[in-house]
Amino acid sequence: MTKEFLITLFKLYTTATVKELSYYLSNGILKPIRKEYIFQELVNPIYIPKDNQVTVSLSVKYLDQKNKVT
Template sequence: MTEFLETFFTFYPTATNKELAYYVKDNALPLINQAYVFSELINPVFPEQDNQIKIWVTVKYLNETTKATQLSQYELILEKDINWIIVE
C-alpha cells in the first residue's frame, strides 16, 4: 500500500484528468496542477474494512516555486479492482 501511495502522490500534483482516471474513480480527487515535488508520507494509517482500505495520511511536498514545504492531509478509501483505485 505504501508503494502505491508513494507512486500516486509523486505524480498527483501535475496529473491530468486522463492520468488520474487510472488511479481515481469518478473524480474522487480534484486536480492540483501545482509545481509540487513529493517528499514523503507522514504517519499513514491503513485500517481495512470489508473489501476496502481506508487511509489517513499526511503528504509532504516541496513547492518548487516558493521552496516552501506543503503538507496536505488526505482521508481516502481504496478498493482493489484490476489495480488499487481511490474511490473516495
C-alpha cells in the same frame, strides 16, 4: 494498498489530469492541482481495512519549487 503505490500516486498527483487520476482513484476523490510540487514524504498513514477495500488517512508533504517551502 501499499506504501509504494501511495508514493507513486502522490508523485504523479501534482501534475496529473482528471483522466490520469481516474486510473488510480474512483469517484473523483482527488481533484487535479496542476502544480510543480516535489513529493517529499507520506505523513502518518493510517490504513483502515473494511470488507474488500482499504481506506487510508494521511497527509503528504511536498516541496513548492517556486517558493522553496513545504
